[in-house]
Amino acid sequence: MGDLEDDDVPQLSSHALTALQEFYAEKNQHTDPGGDDKYSVGRIEENWQLSQFWYNQETALRLAKEAIAVAGEGGRIACVSTPSVYQKLRELHREDVAVYIFEYDRRFAIYGEEFIFYDYNNPLNFPVNIVPHSFDIVIADPPYLSEECLRKTSETIKYLTQDKILLCTGSSGLFSSGAVMEEEAAKLLEVKMCKFIPKHTRTLANEFRCYVNYDSGLNYDV
Template sequence: MSDSEDDNIPRLSLHILAALQEFYAEQKQCTDPCEEEKYNIGIIDENWQLSQFWYSHETALRLVQETIAATGEGGRIACVSVPSVYQKLRALHRQDFSVYIFEYYRFAMYGEELILYDYNHPLDLPEKIAAHSFYIVVADPPYLSEECLKKTSETIQYLTQGKVLLCTGATMEDQAAQLLGGKMCNFIPKHTRNLANEFRCYVNYDSGLNSES
């Protein structure tokens, strides 16, 4: 997306956004399972202009299982541009982990767990997000370009204590290795819609994703 296109996207004022985040945070305190269902990622449409595509249920679940196995009990998890994984983590492990989602303002429903994020400004993060404060970072850069991956990698390197689970195109294999030490896994992620580009997972640690396809 060009700078001119980005400028045309409507943005919320910080005041309105803060109010939205406070409202949704309060709403998420409900205990009725039927009420909780409305916070599913499915109520937020995919946005092709923002290059936001949802994983299939099976892929999101498998990535969550891998993230939990790699994190260990009580670890902090950062989800960078992967709302499908964040939502599934919250649905299955709400009380078990500290999880933040780094995303666009359209995910304000996630309240204070949303960290407003623009990959064009990879280190423009709030003070509460300390360097190397997440045990693992799960990321899916929005665009299949070396520039996007390079900038997103700056964010990942700032956030992680070491472990990285990256999902991006198969064409980015060399860059994933150079920037993050990521090695392509056997596991192949799927989306709810068929995308033209082949997607793969990359990790920089010993992973169960290497034993499956």
């Protein structure tokens, strides 16, 4: 056969080419963080298109330490839509606790069996290895400020936890005030607002608060 003419060479559509470029860019940016060290921290960055607004380092560390203290040695922690806390927990190199990330963002699949794909629209859709009420504490941050999202995420939380809940969410949005948000959270999960105020890496229009259903260190000064 002779050489192909230029017109005979298959050409990608502009849409396919863009998708391919994005794939390789993401692959280069987010290399496998695991390797031989299961606690290596990946370089996954927040994605606003997935409604990701991550905590700053101080808040992520405070919440991670709180979860470890509550779970105790040999405990199990579920991070529901809280990827920055999950990555901080990995960074702390704690082998005495088991940590799982329940997340819509499939980039977190690089963390292997610790990643559980999670869509709040299907709040109880989990693989068979996720046993009901098998986590000592669930730390959750619903991805959207809506009553529907909070309600569905609450179903997930109640399914996963033995009893301890740490909820982080905005005090505005569809809710007219923090008092209304506090009322909704209390009704759905029997949690109370903490003194500790979580901060994010970027300035958000909505004030965020933490809510718990146990005697928490977040109610005291560091």
